[in-house]
Amino acid sequence: MRRFIHTMRSLVRRSFRGRSREEFETLFLRFRRIMKSNTRSLEVITEMGDILGGDYLFDIQYVTRAHEGLASLIEESLGQFDELTGGEYPELLGRFQEIDSTISDLMAGNIGAGSALxxxxxxxxxxxxxxxxxxxxxxxxxxxxxxxxxxxxxxxxxxxxxxxxxxxxxxxxxxxxKDGRPLSDPVIEELSEEIMHGxxxxxxxxxxxxxxxxxxxxxxxxxxxxxxxxxxxxxxxxxxxxxxxxxxxxxxxxxxxxxxxxxxxxxxxxxxxxxxxxxxxxxxxxxxxxxxxxxMVDAVSSGVLYTANPAGPDGTMAINASWGLGTAVVDGIVDADQFIVDRSGKIIDQHIGGKAVMMLRQSGAGISEAPTPVAMRNKPSLSPEQAGELVRAGALLEGHFRMPQDIEWAFDDTGRLIILQSRPLRLPASPGTITAADRKADAPKIQFRDAGIVVQRGAASGPVYVVKQDRQLGEVPAGAVLVVKHDSPNLTRVMATVAAIITDAGSLTSHLASLAREFRVPTLVNTGDASRILEGQREVTVALDDLPVVYAGRVGGLAGKGSAPSQDVDDLFEFRRKRALLRYIAPLNLVDPFRDDFSPKGCRTLHDILRFMHEKAVAALVDAAGFGRRSPGAVKLELSIPAGITVIDIGGGLETLKNAGSAAQEDIASLPFKALIRGMVYPGAWRSEAVPLSVNDFLTSMFRAPDLNAESDRQAGANIAILSKEYVNLHIKFGYHYTILDSYVSDTPRSNHIYFRFAGGATDVTKRSRRLQVIAALLESDGFAINTKGDMIIARLSNRTREDMMAVLERVGRLVSFTRQLDAVLQDDDDVTKYTEHFLRGEYELTDRAAQR
Amino acid sequence: MDKKRIMVIDDEKIVGDMAKMSLEQEGYDVETFLNAEPALARLKERAFDVVVTDYKMKGIDGMEVLRMVKKEYPATTVIMITAFANLDAAIEALRGDVHDFFPKPVKIKELKASIRRALEKVS
Missing domain, CATH: 3.30.1490.20 (ATP-grasp fold, A domain)
Known part of the structure; x- marks a missing residue:
């Protein structure tokens, strides 16, 4: 690297005339330092994401060390950044310190942030x-x-x-x-008493x-x-x-x-x-x-919206609604209305519930259950317009929080939509399958008035236990199939020990449903009359999937089939608290440099700080180079593909330009860049239409921004290449992945090198890692030394002849274009081999099998 | 067949919690302890197939646990984990007949594989 910087220096010296030469040289070196420590920072963030992701046993020391390392890298970068931008963003350091001290507070278990009561x-x-x-x-x-x-x-x-x-x-x-043992019931009671009488x-x-x-x-x-x-x-x-x-x-x-x-x-x-x-x-x-x-909202109607519908179809949202206060829905008291709405706001399916009762505010204090006026019972509690408005708000919230949301809402007496709560939606754990052979066609089935709604799939057998009053809960035997009229917060007490749950009322979106998914108990709600039908029944077997069935007696072989795996580390309290640190480190919120919140103040995570620095460092460098024909100058590169690259020529990288401010492919004189671009524009390698992201990709985008396509074109201006005759330093960002390429190509093989780094993506981690496998395989076939870390790949190649280098760079160019959207189509591991082979054969077609299904 | 019994000793709760939940998924019976004293007392009451212990702990440390387990319960396998990944500790532990040695953070999959191997060796 030192040899390289030396070469750079002499190049810069040779090519610049006038006052700005020395200045630009210094700025470029600062820029490189920032990029280097930012790369290292992203590696640390990626590694922390891996280690805190649930696959590792880790302790506090690891977290402390990683955080300290990261903070000092970013501090170093901030120093260089301040110099590079001439102190243009003085608030950035303060913002960094705020975020960093929040992380430290969390780590120390302090409640930081503010003294206001x-x-x-x-x-x-x-x-x-x-x-x-x-x-x-x-x-x-x-x-x-x-x-x-x-x-x-x-x-x-x-x-x-x-x-x-x-x-x-x-x-x-x-x-x-002491020693982390759970609190005993008397201690719990004592604490609660102390608080009540404090x-x-x-x-x-x-x-x-x-x-x-x-x-x-x-x-x-x-x-x-x-x-x-x-x-x-x-x-x-x-x-x-x-x-x-x-x-x-x-x-x-x-x-x-x-x-x-x-x-x-x-x-x-x-x-x-x-x-x-x-x-x-x-x-x-x-x-x-x-x-x-x-x-208190005077709710005319209210309920819950899930922005992803756990019961399918993909891409729809589920709304449960009822008259009056939302308690009726979340506590599963009524047979609520259910609307399945597509993302345009159109209702594609609906079930209008009986809504026999509604919850109302009492005139003094408290709330009470009252019979719903008969005329309102079978009337939808939500108009199509309201459903549409709700879905639009849901999409906004989902986009903002980058995760499917579980939203409590109300329409007040003026018809205004009010959001009462929005939190991440926990989707049901994916179960195994119940095969037709598991079912016994001849086993007697029990019919309820309604088919019911499956909120957690799975199969189980057990003695029936019908609970009519909460105080009976203490007597529910372990392994029982619990039957209740409706939800109650007290059910948590038995959640860990019952085999299955069946309710008369209830909805997909109630608290009971959340709990059932959390404890992974097979649960069927809204059967209408299970508590009456099952009274006196000794034992039943439930088989809950797309075709929920309850059998009388024990059906051998079914129990446990189709059940979700038992809890995993994701559910652990301490683990979640530690992983929560990542919220201030890993997510990227600053995605669109054209938005107002793309500012130091808008940075909410360390990743945001890095992103902000990256964008502004590139801009500062372009600025310093100045636009125009004079060297160093920044010009737009016009290609047959919309790669949106701005080029800064620091000496011999471009031919003399016909037009000020823009350069064409044939104007490129830089050897490595010429080869790379030749590859990037290679017919077919760049796919211009977007490959749609699947719902799963979208759901896993918690630490990522969701929309691959929306910003790609506007973003493109941030792509930058710094050129000389023999050198290129390229930073590009397509959608949500970043590529950095640094290459020097001359007649001296010893001096020649390619450094290639690729990171990120918008799809789920499996697909992203499949894309990395393709990239790694292809680069390896060209002799690169590969180093992968999380979803980042770093590849190096050196000591090749000029001709070799040019040929490799051309293939890397094709690879850059080809892999831009590749992750979205990598449905399974076979696809990795398939697309690797395709690429080697020169076939660049991406077929989206998921979309074809 | 009875479930294989595994003991995890680590002075950080999160390590024990995560180990317990992951190993229970494999069908093991797991007990966790935040320090060695109660763990050793528990060993007197029940036999364990594998003991996974932290190396550096207040009071009785991991090496001590290893020595005592090997002396009193030679059939029990000991796996050591530590935040201080230094070679000396590893060599010392290996000399003391430890089955495996992992620097933290420990990949859970690797710990599971190591336990599986240990149990195969015994049976």
Whole structure:
């Protein structure tokens, strides 16, 4: 590398005239340093993604070391960046330090970020999930970023919670078990009691009074509050669906509010917490709970939207809706309406439920169940226009959070859509299959009034246990098939031990459904009358898949078939907390340099910081080169393919140009670049139409941006090649993968080299890794030394003759074009071999088998 | 046939939790401990086929665990994992008749394979 820099220097010196020569030389070296440490940083991020991905046992030391290494690389880069851009982005360092200290706080288990005890929903300041909890942080975010309506109100922060614990010495008064053993029931009860009877800390009391006063001055109507938990668990408290308490319709006076607050935070300590602790290593004493105090929405209709439909078809969304408050749907109390809607907002299937009851706000406090007026029962609770509006909001949220979402929503009495909650959607674990042979055609089947909805597939046998009241739950034997009328948060207690669950009412989107998927218990809901039909039945076998069947008695061979695998490390509490660090490291939010939030302030992760630096470093270099005919000058390269490359010639890289500001393929004089471009434009290698991404690719895009095609053309301007007669340094980004190529080609084989790096992609990790396999195989066949790390590949080749180098570069050029969208069509491992062979034969056609199916 | 029994000792909860869940998927019966004292006491009550232990721990460390297990329960296989991947520790451990030695982070697949090999060797 040193030899190379030396060569570069002499080249730059020879070719530049005038004052800017020395300057440009220095800037280019800074640019290279930034790119080098950014490459290294991305390697570390990729490696952390791998190690924290669930396939490794790791400890805190690993995480600490990796983070420290990463932070110091980025700091180094930031120093160079500041020099390169002449201090144009002074806020970037501050932003980096903020993100970095959040990571350090998380690592140390501190609740960092802020000392405010109460913050307003409309606050424009920082509101991380560590501060306002996993349920409220997305709400604040979506109000700000997407301008969607959310309820007004305020949040008691995790710091407020800490203050309550500290003031009342909660953990000091109760003796907690040591050595990570789960809390016993008496201890749980004691903690809950201590919290309920604690005194409001004066500071918190004053802050609440102030917030309440402000809220009352802004609200209209009854102004009552919904007081909801928002734990700091980084997964948007998804793992604990419906476990913590929500107190609805709280009168807006300080006494009622403080009582509701206590009830909500005390719900950290319930017997279901112990179940979670046993099963997932969840530790309730480590949760810090923020509490949202939001205006009660006078909902005309409400319910839940899943932006991905777990029951298929692909690309549709599922809505459950009912009249009145959403509790009716999430608690599975009513036979709700179900709408299956495509992404354009068109309803493609619907089931209008009976909706015999609805939940309403009582005039004083609390809510109550009331019979639905007969005329409304069989009327859809959502108009087609409303369904369309909801789906559009869902698509926005999904795009914004880069994951399918589970959204609670309401339409108020003015017809306005209000988002009450948006959290990552947990899709059912993929099960094995139940074959026709497993089923016994002659076994007696049990018929229910309705077919029911399968929320978790699988088969199981067991004695029937019908529960009519929650207090019977303590008597449910392990291995029983639990039959209930509808959902109850108390069901968590038996979730880990029952064989299967069948309910009368309920929907795909209820809390029970979330829990069943989490515990992977085969579950059938909304059968209408299972609790009546199965009363007196001794034993049943359920076989739940596309054709759900319940057999009387035990059907041999079926039990366990088609069941999802048991839990894995993904469900572990400590693991999730550690992996949560990645949220501040790996995701890329800054994808579109033309958007306003492409700024230091818009950086939310370390990856964003790197991305911002990359983009602006390239721009600074182009700027420094200046546009025009004079060298060094930046010009647009016009090719037969829309590769969008800007070229900076630092000496002999281009012929004398006919037009200022643009160069054509035949103007390229740089040896390595000429060969590379010849390959890139090779007929057929560049596919111009987009290969569509499958839904699965989209679903796995949590750490990635979802849309491969939308930005490709606008993005293209950021592709840059720095040229001399014998040298090219190329940075290109197509969709979501980056390629860096650095090559020197002369008559001295000893000096010749190619460095090639390829990273990223928008498809799921399997497909991306298949693409890497193709690339690796092809480069290897040309004699490259290959090094792969996660989804990054680094290849080196040196010491070849000029002719060899040119031939290899031409093939690399074809490879760059060919593999641009290759990942989207690599459906299985055979495709790896297939496309590798195709390429070697000079066939570049990509056929999308998935789309043909 | 009875489930094979595996003990995991590591002073970081996350390591034990992850090991337990991954190894239970393979059908093993797994118990985890945050330090060696209660683990050794447990060994007196029940036999384990494999002990996976951290190398560096407060109190009784991994080498000590290895020595005691080999002395008292020669049929039990010991696998060592450590954050301090240094050669000396590895050599010392290998001399002490450790079945395998992994620097952390440990690829779970490799740990599973090592346990499988250990159990095959015994049976």
């Amino acid at each position: 109460v913050v307003a929903m409309e606050s424009e300041g920082t509101a991380t999930s560590m501060m306002v909890g996993g349920k409220m942080a997305p709400l604040i975010d979506l109000r700000r970023s997407l301008r969607l309506a959310v309820p007004e109100g305020f949040i008691v922060t995790t710091q407020g919670f800490n203050e309550y614990l500290r003031h009342n010495r909660i953990f000091e008064n109760v003796s907690l078990p 005194e409001m800390p004066p500071l918190l009391h004053t802050a609440l009074e102030r917030a309440l006063k402000r809220f009352l001055s802004r609200c209209r109507g009854a102004c009552s509050l919904a007081v909801r938990s928002s734990a700091d668990s980084e997964d948007g408290d998804h793992a604990f669906a419906g476990q913590y308490r929500t107190v609805l319709n709280v009168p807006p006076d300080i006494r009622s509010l403080e009582l509701a607050y206590r009830k909500v935070i005390a719900s950290l300590f319930t017997s279901s917490a112990a179940v979670y602790q046993q099963r997932f290593g969840y530790d309730p004493t480590r949760i810090r709970m923020a509490v949202g105090c939001l205006a």
